[in-house]
Structure formats: structure tokens, C-alpha cells
Amino acid sequence: MVEAVDPGVVKSGAYKYEDGTRYIGEWNTKGQKHGMGHLLLPDGTRYDGCLAGGMCSGLGVMAFPDGAKYEGEFMQGWFHGHGVFWRADGMKFEGEFRGGRVWGLGLVTYSDGSNGFPKNEGFFQDCRMVRRKRCPEVVQRAQKIAYMARAQCQHV
Template structure:
């Protein structure tokens, strides 16, 4: 997708954070086709709806890496970046919930399935296997300033063989 910057319906706006948007607006919100360039040089070209990346687009990082993707931003500000299969998340991509929980990893038919990383707002981090959106298989859960459990998981519970290491002073 290439933005035609000389289109008369496009406007350019610079922001105090160093970002620049060239594209269509609905009121003060990005809406329609547009290109946003962050101050670090990262670029998104594609569809916008009510100020949010939604639909097909192209991400370009300063390193030159390009990724054609689809964004789905829900009304509650949850964001999914990746590919869809029958309107379900299906790929190895990232989802950010409005409560700031982040998952990056494999999706199959709308469920976190395969390898991934989940980080909660508390700083707790799980890295390992998921099945139908459960912590399920082999994985490591790190609770910030507390302990690390590495072992087997079944339906969100640590089950089977594992090891706990307590962090900090005892």
C-alpha cells in the first residue's frame, strides 16, 4: 500500500512527540488512508478508523524490516497485529489488552496456541507453550521480585515436574 501524498484530500500534521501524519482525517482523528511516522523513524502506512490502526497496512522499522499486516483495534482499545483466518486471529503476532497485558506468539483459530510470551501489568511474565489460550505445556513463569517457576503447565496451573527458584533475600 503506497500513500499518494499529493492527493488534495490528504493533510499533513506534525505532533509535539516528533511524529508526523500524512493522510485523511475525520475531525481531529486519523481516518481513512494515512501514513504515520514516529520520531524514531518507524512508519505505518495503511487504514485508520477513528484514530486507530485498523485494517491492512505496512509497518516499516528504521532497520528496513517491512511487515504487511492487518490491525484490529476493538472499541475497548485491545489491539491485535497479525493475520486472520475466518475473521479469527491466526498467526504469530501480538495482542495488547486495554489493561496493558501483552501476548506475543502463536495464534490458531482465535486462541493463543503454540509458543508465546505473556506479560501482565504487574510485571509477571510467562514464556512457554499455550493451548487454547491456557498456559499449557512447558513454560517459565517469573513473578517480579519473587520467584521463578519452570516446568509443566496444565490449563493455567503448574502441574507435574518443575523447579521453583526464589528471588531476592531469604
């Protein structure tokens, strides 16, 4: 079996930036992070996943120093698409994200496993629920995308 290689990827390697950021992964012809990689920022934030043109793009996992974590889709460096975000206190949101914010359909689950009463499921804009609506398909898709992001990162 021949593995498909991203045509933009020309080499693999590691680099430590002046600000303390470290990157291990694939690069393109322009010297940008591109393909699969591991990025560790000076504040302890870690990203594992796909990058394109130097930015987190595609499936990935981002873990923050306070214990918060996001698993899902990224676009141009932002949480964007479907995913799951866990706050450090154990609360999580499973659903849609736009431009780094909770935005779209999804479900909030509190650290005790409850979803609130009435259930915090519906349409969110800028992290606030604006309309209650059942959306089990969106929640399932977010869970599946998060699983795929986790699985992909374990094979890098």
C-alpha cells in the same frame, strides 16, 4: 528458500476492538486471529506469539502489567505444556503447566536465587508441591521452550 505459510493464514493486518484490545498479526478465513501476532489487552497485558482460531496457541510470551511474565507453550488461551513463569517479585517456576496453572514437574527458584530447603523441586498440582522429585530434564526442557518462544517473538 521458500518459507512455509500456515494454510489457515490468509492475511495480515491490525485491528482495534471496542474494549480497547489491539491486535497486529495474521488472520484466517473466518476473520480470527491465526498465525503470528501481537495482542495488547486494555489492562496492559501483552501477548506475542502464535495464535490459532482466535486464541493463544503454540509458543508465546505473555507479559503482565505488574511485571510478571510467562514464556512457553499455550493451548486454547491457557499456559499449557512447558514454560517458565516469573512472578513480579522475582520468584520463578520452570516446568509443566496445565490449563493455566502450575501442574506437573518443575522447580521453584526464589528471588534470592535459592530453591528453598528442602529444594522445591517435584510434582505440583494446582500450584502446590505434592511430591518432591528431581526433574532436571523437565526444567531444561522448560528453559529451552521459553528460549524458543522468546526467539520466535523477536523475529515477528
